[in-house]
Amino acid sequence: xxxxxxxxxxxxxxxxxxxxxxxxxxxxxxxxxxxxxxxxxxxxxxxxxxxxxxxxxxxxxxxxxxxxxxxxxxxxxxxxxxxxxxxxxxxxxxxxxxxxxxxxxxxxxxxxxxxxxxxxxxxxxxxxxxxxxxxxxxxxxxxxxxxxxxxxxxxxxxxxxxxxxxxxxxxxxxxxxxxxxxxxxxxxxxxxxxxxxxxxxxxxxxxxxxxxxxxxxxxxxxxxxxxxxxxxx
Numbered sequence: 001x002x003x004x005x006x007x008x009x010x011x012x013x014x015x016x017x018x019x020x021x022x023x024x025x026x027x028x029x030x031x032x033x034x035x036x037x038x039x040x041x042x043x044x045x046x047x048x049x050x051x052x053x054x055x056x057x058x059x060x061x062x063x064x065x066x067x068x069x070x071x072x073x074x075x076x077x078x079x080x081x082x083x084x085x086x087x088x089x090x091x092x093x094x095x096x097x098x099x100x101x102x103x104x105x106x107x108x109x110x111x112x113x114x115x116x117x118x119x120x121x122x123x124x125x126x127x128x129x130x131x132x133x134x135x136x137x138x139x140x141x142x143x144x145x146x147x148x149x150x151x152x153x154x155x156x157x158x159x160x161x162x163x164x165x166x167x168x169x170x171x172x173x174x175x176x177x178x179x180x181x182x183x184x185x186x187x188x189x190x191x192x193x194x195x196x197x198x199x200x201x202x203x204x205x206x207x208x209x210x211x212x213x214x215x216x217x218x219x220x221x222x223x224x225x226x227x228x229x230x231x232x233x
Contacts, residue, residue, distance in 0.1 A: 016028070019031070019032065019035060022034075022035055023035055026101070027101075029045070029048065032044055056087075060080050060083050060084055060087070061080065063079075063080075063083045064076055064077075064079035064080035064082075064083055065079075067079040067082070067083070071141045071152070102175065105174075105175065106174055106175060106176055109172065109174040109175075110169075110172065110174065110177075112168065112172075112191045112192055112195065113165050113168040113169045113171075113172060113191055113195060114161075114165050114168075114195075115195075116164070116168055116191060116192045116193075116194075116195025116196045116199065117160065117161055117163075117164025117165055117168060117195040117196065117198065117199025117200070118161055118164075118199070119196070120164070120195070120196040120197075120199045120200030120203070121157050121160055121161060121164070121199050121200060121203045123200065124200045124203050124204045124207070125157070125203070125207070128204070128207060134146065134147075154207075156202075156203055156206040156207040157203055157207070159202065159206070160198075160199050160200075160202035160203035160206065161199060163198060163199070163202055164194075164195050164196075164198040164199025164200075164202065165195065165199070167194050167195065167198045168191045168192075168194050168195030168198070168199075169191075170182070170194075171185075171189060171190045171191045171193075171194045171195075172189065172191050173187050173188070173189035173191075181194070
């Protein structure tokens with residue numbers, strides 16, 4: 001799965017880099033018409049349209065689940081509709097009030113300050129727990145859940161995320177904001193490295209109790225032996 005996602009993404013990025021050496025790719029949809037046959041350009045636009053629709057459908061579904069994971073007592077259909085309304089509003093703003101590409105670029109640049117420490121914390125948590133989680137308990141949002149921690153918050157993870165994001169924001173070098181660390185480095189942007197090291201490092205240093213071997217997780221699916229027993233019975 002990882003390789004299947006890595007190879008196409010790398011190939012497409014390489015093609016985009018090669019195309020940028022021949023034409024101005026500031027507007028790739030228009031620029032591609034200059035370097036591909038006319039019949040393929042139509043196919044190219046259709047792929048963009050269909051791919052955007054399918055990608056947005058998956059994104060809406062996953063963001064709806066993410067909202068449910070926060071404990072919001074909504075139906076999944078409501079969370080998806082809510083996300084769709086927010087996405088449409090942001091899109092309209094980007095298209096008619098702001099410059100779309102500048103807005104998208106700025107959003108992606110700033111998101112690194114949050115994504116870098118959060119992914120590092122997640123990776124450290126997997127390592128400390130040896131990737132052993134209790135699936136049903138993860139769905140339990142009550143105070144009786146072993147994942148309830150302190151008032152519903154994992155203080156170690158929350159603090160590591162906040163501090164990691166803060167430090168990473170100091171390292172940003174975007175079109176509209178340059179952090180003090182980036183300025184001191186002459187414009188060098190080390191957001192990913194700073195966020196990953198600070199966020200993951202703080203969580204690894206403070207989440208001591210996770211170093212103990214986690215209990216065996218409850219299987220989400222019946223085992224082969226259980227199925228055999230049920231069949232023979």
